[in-house]
Amino acid sequence: MKPIALLTTIPSDSHQWNLVFIRLLLEENGFEVINLGPSVPYDLLTEACIKHQPDMLIVSTINGHGYIEGKELVKRVRELDCMREKPVFIGGKLSTDVSMSYLYAVELESAGFTKAYCNDEDLQDFGQRLQQIKEQATVARQA
Ligand code: B12
Numbered sequence: 001m002k003p004i005a006l007l008t009t010i011p012s013d014s015h016q017w018n019l020v021f022i023r024l025l026l027e028e029n030g031f032e033v034i035n036l037g038p039s040v041p042y043d044l045l046t047e048a049c050i051k052h053q054p055d056m057l058i059v060s061t062i063n064g065h066g067y068i069e070g071k072e073l074v075k076r077v078r079e080l081d082c083m084r085e086k087p088v089f090i091g092g093k094l095s096t097d098v099s100m101s102y103l104y105a106v107e108l109e110s111a112g113f114t115k116a117y118c119n120d121e122d123l124q125d126f127g128q129r130l131q132q133i134k135e136q137a138t139v140a141r142q143a
Contacts, residue, residue: 003137005031006054008045010061010069014038018060018092025123026058029130042076049083055137056087059113064096067104074112087133091117091126 005026007019016038026033034052036045049057057077059070070090077083090113094101101118108116117126 001141002030002032003055003134003141004052005033006036006048006052006057007033008036008040008048008057008059009038010059010063010066010073011039011041012065012069013061013063015062018062022058022060022091025127026130029127030134031055031130042073045073046076046080049077049080053082054086056089056133057083059088059090060092061090062093064093066090066092066094067101067108070094070108070113070116071111074108078112087114087129089113089115089117089126089129091122094118 007023007026009015009019019035019037023033023035034048034054036048059066059073061070074088074090077088090108094104094108094116105116105118115125115129117123
């Protein structure tokens, strides 16, 4: 059984190709992906977490509002018992100011994200983490 990755974006973000790209990346790395699509309201996301009990949550956002709505999103997700300890990632274009995105990434991690990515080069690090999470999820399911 493959580990489950729940893929989402922030409520204001209507971009879709980033979600398609990340879905394919996750599938290539051995995950079953549930893609909630664009413009996902917070309540729909928390309901999906409870329903699907994912092994990890990925937030892909590029419209520039990720550094604002990402904080509210992760606050709500971390309040769920099933998501308190799970890896939760955010990546894409976190703001409209590239020079500030590194600072925003730190703020998002302080708010509860396992890791916030703001640079396309980060995909290598993300790929390595996917392998670790896959191995941990496989061990947990066998136990
Ligand atoms: C196509 C597009 C649209 C289409 C979307 C069509 C669709 N169905 O998806 C349309 C025309 C509808 C649109 C609308 C808007 N857009 Co637009 N759009 C783009 C565009 C040209 C390409 C985005 C894309 O599809 N890229 C392809 C995917 C595969 O690449 P990507 O998104 O960059 O993702 C990569 C990385 O970000 C990263 N990544 C993404 N997610 C994650 C997650 C993790 C965990 C990790 C590790 C990495 C990662 O990996 C991917 C591959 O390298 C970009 C400009 C650009 N060249 O990027 C603007 C852009 C994203 N749009 C922008 C804006 C502002 C808007 C609008 C607000 C414009 C307006 N005033 O109406 C609206 C509304 C958006 C909303 N409500 O969210 C801005 C965002 C500003 C910013 N962040 O700096 C951009 C950057 C254009 C710009 N330079 O100003 N858009």
